[in-house]
Amino acid sequence: MALGVGPAAAGSGGQYADRAKVQVVANKIGPYYNPSETYAYFSLPFCVPEHMEHHSHNLGEILSGDRKVVTAYDVQFKVPYEFRRLCKKTLSAEEVEAFQVAIDEDYYFEMLVDNLPVWGYVGVIQTPSAAAFLSNGEQLKPLEEIDISSRRFLYTHLVFTISYNKDRIIGVSLTSSPERRVDITEAKPVEVDFSYEVTWQETKVPFSERVEKYQKAEFLPATFEIHWLSIINSFVLVVLLTVFLAIILMRVLKNDFTRYMQADEEEELVEDESGWKQIHGDVFRFPENKNLFAAILGAGTHLLCTSLLVLVLALFSIFSPTKKGAISTVGFVLYALTSGTSGYVAVSMYMQMGGTKWVWNTILTAILFPGPLFCMFCVLNTIAISYDSTAALPFGTIMLVFCVYLLVTFPLTVLGAIMGKRHAKPFDAPCRTNKAARGVPDMPWYRGTALQMLIAGFLPFSAIYIELHYIFSSIWGHKVYTLFGxxxxxxxxxxxxTCFITVALIYFQLAAEEHRWWWRSILYGGSSGFFVYLYSFFYYYERSKMSGLLQTSFYFGYMLIVSYAFFLILGTVGFFSSLTFVRSIYQQLKLD
Known part of the structure; x- marks a missing residue:
């Protein structure tokens, strides 16, 4: 039985002479529907080679739980085998129970042949009663003689089908022979003969296209077309929404400007005049908790820069995004190298707002995102260690990440902060701020912060809702995402x-003479992160079959961090777009 092949680890292969040894590398094993719950391949009692040879891993592979080790399969280039024994062993009752659990939980394993991944199932559960009926439903046995109990079968024979072009391997597929399997329904010692066969097929596909072939196979034409139609539909809706909001906002602003200008020309003071002009002396009053406020802007800018750079590099194929662990590695490196942006933006904004403790602001900025991520990692890594899962990072990798943070990320953040302090200019406010704060009028319930956040978060989320399904299927499933455009x-x-909806809500707030818009702009913009986390619950219970403490904790734990990153990024975008808007409208007023 075949599980499939894919480009997740497809990389550059080697050139082989005839009869040259081709290594078959075992990677990991675990429940098919729990992608984070992975274990070492030889955690199950397969045929262990005499000399265990481990492969090197990049950082992204280690983060994804890869633990590659060379197996005892003897595969030679262009040499077919009809039958070859890997090993013959007697499984103890405890080893049989281990295989039973693996079959019950639908375990699959991943192997790599010339850096091309292949997957297969450990075994299968079969109900023998199905064999008591013909295809048309007619019974072969009396009903009372039909065994309705399920039985577990362990696959012991693998079939490798390898295609080649001259001296290069182009493609690999793996199937499990249903004829050679062992019944391990009862937990008792059993003799097992693990074996395999190899078939070679010549192809004209060039080596340069072997990865593209797997990528194209991942998306069926119909799925690909639906995907494009969905995103085009979302794009059209977004354009219509933004144009609609822009037209309304411009018309309202035009009416406001006309009214205010006429009042200035007539030099008449209207007692009942109201609107955003009346709070010009408070609208640029700096918010409370300036330290945290500026740190959020720095961390959000940093994450936005990293995300855009990773997408642009993937879009222009600067690195191979389909290579396993490539995106994680590139994202980690870019986050470290661009950390100066967080210090620069945070401290420069903090100094503009009159802050004096810029060192503490720098420290807060440096830990605002890595701090919660580290705390979540400690909890989840402890759970993974208790399960003896490969999802637990080795101590050496943890120290590597920690050293990169201490020697690269943090120093660059400090350097950016120093530059931000030196280049910080006085805050550019077109209006003078009154010494005493203006009173805030009572607001109706529908102008409350909570409801406004729901409105502000839902519209941006609806623009990416369709794409989230494909992203979740890639991160928490076995699909490979390649449509970076x-x-x-x-x-x-x-x-x-996010920019348009935040600006619109901030305008309506100012028009109601509520001048405390600084924090609200961050909350409005970042509220989409709340909807992303809500969607994660929908995906978990309605679109996936994930289960178990390890997978559930990893899923909801890391999705909480992802949603937090969304909040920081979009909150930063919401604030800067609102600041640009507020400055522009108050610059048009003639104020004494």
């Missing part, structure tokens, strides 16, 4: 809608 377009739509 669509992803880039979805990100642009998300940023545009």
């Amino acid at each position: 669509i992803l880039f377009l979805a990100l642009v739509m998300l940023l545009i809608v």
Whole structure:
């Protein structure tokens, strides 16, 4: 029985002479529907080679739970085998129970042949009663003689089908022979003969296209077409929404400007005049908790820069995004190298707002995102260690990440903060701020912060809702995401809608003479992160079959961090777009 092949780890292969040894590398094993719950391949009692040879891993592979080790399969280039024994062993009752659990939980394993991944199932559960009926439903046995109990079968024979072009391997597929399997329904010692066969097929596909072949196989034409139609539909809706909001906002602003200008020309003071002009002396009053406020802007700018750079590099194929662990590695490196942006933006904004403790602001900025991520990692890594899962990072990798943070990320953040302090200019406010704060009028319930956040978060989320399904299927499933052009377009739509909806809500707030818009702009913009986390619950219970403490904790734990990153990024976008808007409208007023 075949599980499939894919480009997740497809990389550059080697050139082989005839009869040259081709290594078969075992990677990991675990429940098919729990992608985070992975274990070492030889955690199950397969045929262990005499000399265990481990492969090197990049950082992204380690983060995804890969633990590659060379197996005892003897595969030679262009040499077919009809039958070859791997090993013959007697499984103890405890080893049989281990295989039973693996079959019950639908375990699959991943192997790599010339850096091309292949997957297969450990075994299968079969109900013998199905064999008591013909295809048309007619019974072969009396009903009382039909065994309705399920039985577990362990696959012991693998079939490798390898295609080649001259001295290069082009493709690999793996199937499990249903004829050679062992019944392990009862937990008792059993003799098992593990074996395999190899078939070679010549092909004209060039080596340069072997990865593209797997990528194209991942999306069926119909799925690909539906995907594009969905994103185009979302794009059209976003354009219509933004144009609609822009027209309304411009007309309202035009009426406001006309009314205010006429009042100035007539030099008449209207006692009942109201609107955003009346709070010009308070609208640029700096918010409370300036330290945290500026740190959020710095961390959000940093994450936005990292995300855009990763997408642009993937879009232009600067690195191979389909290579396993490539995106994680590139994202980690870019986050470290661009950390100066967080210090610069945070401290420069903090100094503009009159802050004096810029060192503490720098420290807060440096830990605002890595701090919660580290705390979540400690909890989840402890759970993974208790399960003896490969999802637990080795101590050496943890120290590597920690050293990169201490020696690269934090120093660059400090350097950016110093530059931000030196280049910080006085805050550019077109209006003078009154010494005493103006009173805030009572607001109706529908102008409350909570309801406004729901409105502000739902519209941007609806623009990327369709794309989230494909992203979740890639991260928490076995699909491979390759349409980075669509992803880039979805990100642009998300940023545009966030800007427009935040600006619109801030305008209505100012028109109601509520001048405390600084924190609200961050909350309005970042509220989409709340909807992303809500969607994660929908995906978990309605679109996936994930289960178990390890997988559930990893899923909801890391999705909480992802949603927090969304909040920081979009909150930063919401604030800067609102600041630009507020400055522009008050610059048009003639004030004494």
